[in-house]
């Protein structure tokens with residue numbers, strides 16, 4: 001028996017390592033005319049490394065003390081920056097204290113009580129970022145940590161393929177600072193870059209494009225991306241390290257951890273739609 005084109009496209013997408021959740025989702029992938037991409041975990045590998053630990057003078061902490069404190073507060077978080085901070089502390093053999101009253105503020109950071117004191121780790125407001133493109137995270141009152149994340153090897157080819165498919169370069173939407181965002185944009189040939197966005201700003205950016213008649217493909221991976229994934233005409237989540245909420249909000253999930261599969265499934269959808277009468 002022959003399978004309906006959209007269903008065989010779903011099977012085909014599965015062979016590419018992309019789980020498309022329904023025939024409607026498969027169809028919508030081929031309708032997009034604009035792509036909007038998250039940075040951390042989407043264009044980059046999402047496995048940053050701590051490259052610099054700087055306790056503030058007067059904090060009473062040395063490098064290890066600052067890292068251990070940040071790791072304790074970040075331990076319950078699933079954010080890539082949190083995982084990097086915890087593994088850096090483990091790498092130095094530091095003890096990670098149990099945190100209480102943990103709260104994650106998507107797009108901002110975390111707060112927790114460690115050894116009876118409140119610790120806040122997150123976005124370094126007013127920090128323009130560093131020339132080397134590192135992301136700077138502030139441990140309130142105590143110091144800063146710098147983290148760097150590698151670009152995915154297939155990121156430049158993917159942005160080029162999406163540009164060819166839609167006739168317009170993808171937009172970069174990120175909660176990270178403008179400096180780091182510009183670095184990634186330069187490396188991937190993107191010029192429309194929006195940095196320092198909160199999760200609701202990412203949704204707003206997607207909605208604005210759609211209000212102007214665009215059909216937006218949004219690709220993201222984090223909890224902070226869930227609202228934009230849901231608002232987009234088509235939402236695709238990077239699955240390997242993606243947050244559960246992002247996977248649930250998406251129309252399709254990239255399970256093979258290759259960004260280049262995204263334009264590939266757009267092409268599969270377009271081919272299938274040509275066969276649907």
Ligand code: ADP
Pocket residue numbers: 038039040041074077079081082105106107108109110121122123124135136137173174175176177197199222224
């Ligand atoms: P992106 O849009 O690049 O995926 P996010 O929205 O997740 O980034 O985060 C934006 C910024 O907020 C980060 O660059 C960082 O400064 C801060 N941040 C978010 N979550 C955390 C966290 N768990 N620990 C430290 N900083 C965080």
Ligand code: MG
Pocket residue numbers: 038039040041042220221222225
């Ligand atoms: Mg992300």
